[in-house]
Amino acid sequence: MKIIITTVAVFALLLTTSIIMGGNRFNHKEENEHEEHEYKSYSSRNLDVAAVNNANYTEECGSCHFAYQPGLLPEKSWLKIMGDLENHFDENAELEVDLQNELTQYLVQNSADKSNYKRSKRIMRSLGRSDAPLRITKTLYFVRKHDEIPYRIVKNTKEIGSFSNCTACHTNAEKGSFNEHDVKIPGYGRWED
Secondary structure, three states: OHHHHHHHHHHHHHHHHHHHHHOOOOOHHHHHHHHHHHHHOOOHHHOOOOOOOOHHHHHHHHOOOOOOOHHHOOHHHHHHHHOOHHHEOOEOOOOOHHHHHHHHHHHHHOOHHHOOOHHHHHHHHOOOOOOOOOOHHHOHHHHHHOOOOOHHHHHHOOOOOOOOOHHHOEOOHHHOOOOHHHEEEOOOEEOOO
């Protein structure tokens, strides 16, 4: 009887460990196979993040840099970013109060933690509960997805300059698609894992 109970307990422990390891948020093989399947059935309804659909946001923020989709960061991050526009990455990006409130509301309502899009969900799974990164490039998900691209390529290629220049390599970034099959690195071509 004791042997049967011990055997059942060991089996339960192995099953639990298998489920936990299988559900690991950094299970590269499983995620890559899933993304490959998603690419094959790609359509405009299957974007990675919701495309930007606020003209004021595109005009104000997109005039200086890529108008990052709200689904690339959680609400906490957008609130921190929009709450300190006078020191926006060493620039003064202050806005009139009404416009700042409108854009903050847009970003918060469409943030990664409120999104049903696949990439937004994966970004959120890579963050701790209290994480509020100010840069998309600092999320664990972003770091892992770009870890095979040597920094020297990014830094030394004039058309790129930084990992934050999404549209330099992601040909459909503005539409909300960051699929690796659409990546073309200036001076290097398609990037193959």
